[in-house]
Amino acid sequence: MFKVLERKELAPTEYEILVDAPRIAKKAQPGQFVILRIDEQGERIPLTVVDTDKEAGWVRLIFQVIGKSTAQLATVMAGEALMDIVGPLGKATDIENYGTVLLVGGGVGIAALFPIVKGLKEAGNHVITILGAKNAELLILQDECAEYSDELILMTDDGSVGQKGLVTQAMEEVFEREEISMAWAIGPSIMMKFCTLTAQKYDVPIYVSLNPIMIDGTGMCGGCRVTVADSIKFACVDGPEFLGEEVDWDEFVNRVQQYRPEEMMANDRYEKQVSSNG
Numbered sequence: 001m002f003k004v005l006e007r008k009e010l011a012p013t014e015y016e017i018l019v020d021a022p023r024i025a026k027k028a029q030p031g032q033f034v035i036l037r038i039d040e041q042g043e044r045i046p047l048t049v050v051d052t053d054k055e056a057g058w059v060r061l062i063f064q065v066i067g068k069s070t071a072q073l074a075t076v077m078a079g080e081a082l083m084d085i086v087g088p089l090g091k092a093t094d095i096e097n098y099g100t101v102l103l104v105g106g107g108v109g110i111a112a113l114f115p116i117v118k119g120l121k122e123a124g125n126h127v128i129t130i131l132g133a134k135n136a137e138l139l140i141l142q143d144e145c146a147e148y149s150d151e152l153i154l155m156t157d158d159g160s161v162g163q164k165g166l167v168t169q170a171m172e173e174v175f176e177r178e179e180i181s182m183a184w185a186i187g188p189s190i191m192m193k194f195c196t197l198t199a200q201k202y203d204v205p206i207y208v209s210l211n212p213i214m215i216d217g218t219g220m221c222g223g224c225r226v227t228v229a230d231s232i233k234f235a236c237v238d239g240p241e242f243l244g245e246e247v248d249w250d251e252f253v254n255r256v257q258q259y260r261p262e263e264m265m266a267n268d269r270y271e272k273q274v275s276s277n278g
Contacts, residue, residue, distance in 0.1 A: 106187025
């Protein structure tokens with residue numbers, strides 16, 4: 001059992017938990033993730049390791065309530081325990097001093113972007129970070145990203161904080177005035193696709209973090225398969241980071257939506273169950 005040390009609501013439907021997991025905390029690197037289960041009947045939920053404390057032995061996880069399992073996870077309070085956590089999984093981000101780098105995060109994808117921002121800054125890079133969200137209320141980790149960024153640009157759909165517009169608009173502005181050596185984009189699949197297209201216009205290599213359906217997280221089930229550079233890859237062991245220009249985006253977008261009706265049905269049943277018990 002893995003004890004939840006802290007639980008915090010960061011934004012509507014977005015939560016942060018600190019979980020006591022000393023062995024994972026010692027090994028996890030930027031870009032890696034864990035898979036957890038709440039109980040024996042629980043679905044396996046993959047979550048990026050946002051931060052760790054090797055001395056205290058905790059890992060920091062951030063998630064958005066988008067279905068039954070994450071809704072249930074949001075009810076786990078500090079002092080309670082999760083049944084199991086496996087990790088760290090996936091390949092770590094290739095952190096080195098590239099020079100000037102651009103990092104783009106959208107929505108809850110900012111949680112996965114933050115450890116990369118931090119790692120690249122600590123490696124000596126000049127870090128420019130763009131964060132995007134629907135509105136100010138949904139923008140997370142702004143202060144943490146600012147701490148490790150030489151420049152932080154905020155974009156919101158409604159202009160409630162920062163500039164009004166899309167993250168790709170901010171990318172264009174940065175590419176026009178800066179020589180960018182490497183870029184990363186993490187967020188909704190559509191956002192990552194258009195960030196890739198924008199970076200390609202300026203011949204800047206860009207890494208994206210793919211989040212297809214995962215089950216075992218060890219490459220055995222094949223559920224997270226994606227097409228990259230015309231080859232089948234498994235996001236859990238070959239990724240989750242891939243060069244954006246090599247991703248078959250149309251296939252990927254379709255696959256992440258494949259079980260949406262079933263997910264909605266499961267969530268509806270869970271909400272009815274909670275309502276009837278409450």
